[in-house]
Amino acid sequence: MAVYVDKELCKSCSICVNACPRQVFKITEHVNKKGYNYVEAEKEEDCISCGICESICPDFVIHIEKTEN
């Protein structure tokens, strides 16, 4: 699976960081064009592709691509 983050839309609200059951996301120290510290899928290999982050993100930042196992 793959976790895609559209960093230009992220507003650093941390809702995905708190919602993820595997603590995949982390707020980085880098800023995007709007001046927000965007999220990053730090531990992408831990992702279980539950899709919670994708369905609760207020800014449509995250996309999880599920792969067949």
Next chain:
Amino acid sequence: MADIKINPRRKYLRPEKLPHFFCSGCGCGQVLNYYTQALEELDMDPEKMVHIGGVGCTARIPVYIKTDMLHGVHGRTLAWATGIKMMKPDLPVVIFAGDGDLVSIGGNHMIQAARRNLDVTVVMVDNMNFAMTGGQVAPTTPEESVTMTTPYGSAEPRFDTCRLAIAAGATHVERWTTADRVQCKDAMKRALQHKGFSLIEIVSQCPTHYGRYALGTGDPQKVIDWIKDHTYKLTTADSISEEEKSGKLPCGEFYRVSRPIYQGTTVMSGKEDK
């Protein structure tokens, strides 16, 4: 990064309008996300629907959807919807209104539209204050909350919009919070398929104003946790004592019946959900 893949539900949104104007962690963005999930699961095309927003933060939600939309008269969303439904009864109309829009300024429109059983879907995002104008006290502000205009705490009890809508004659009434992602999506799906007046109230976080004034935090997650602590589900209501229920809002599907809808001079017999 050229190989980045975007959320497929962004096909429902206007790309030139993103990123949207909502504050960091605003519940309106989450409601927009749940709504696109409901559209996707029902395979509905927003370009063949009408979305209406009044004035306020919530009323900006239709601006981001690729659809024909109306935006800009405070509280008169249901008056517009009534006109559209009279001329084009088959056109699905979805209204996004805030608490100030629907129960404060447009309160009478809401009561009358519910009484007539107008065939519209109303998604009310209840962020517990007038957020766009700076966090003033609203009819839905919980009692004793500190807001911009009530520095010693609000002395008024809060409005229970769902009970008002049921009493006025709405035929589908539900309340959820932004923390209930699946329930919100399913409630919107039921509302879009329902024939008659549907009111979905979604209690939402406003970290910028309600969070900072009343709760002393600007962290969206802490405001969501506060909302979770101050609501309970109807399904588990029997196991909760009356003392624990006091001051908390019930969440769930309150009411869903079938009744003839309003079509101007002719009254169509109430159909089951289409």
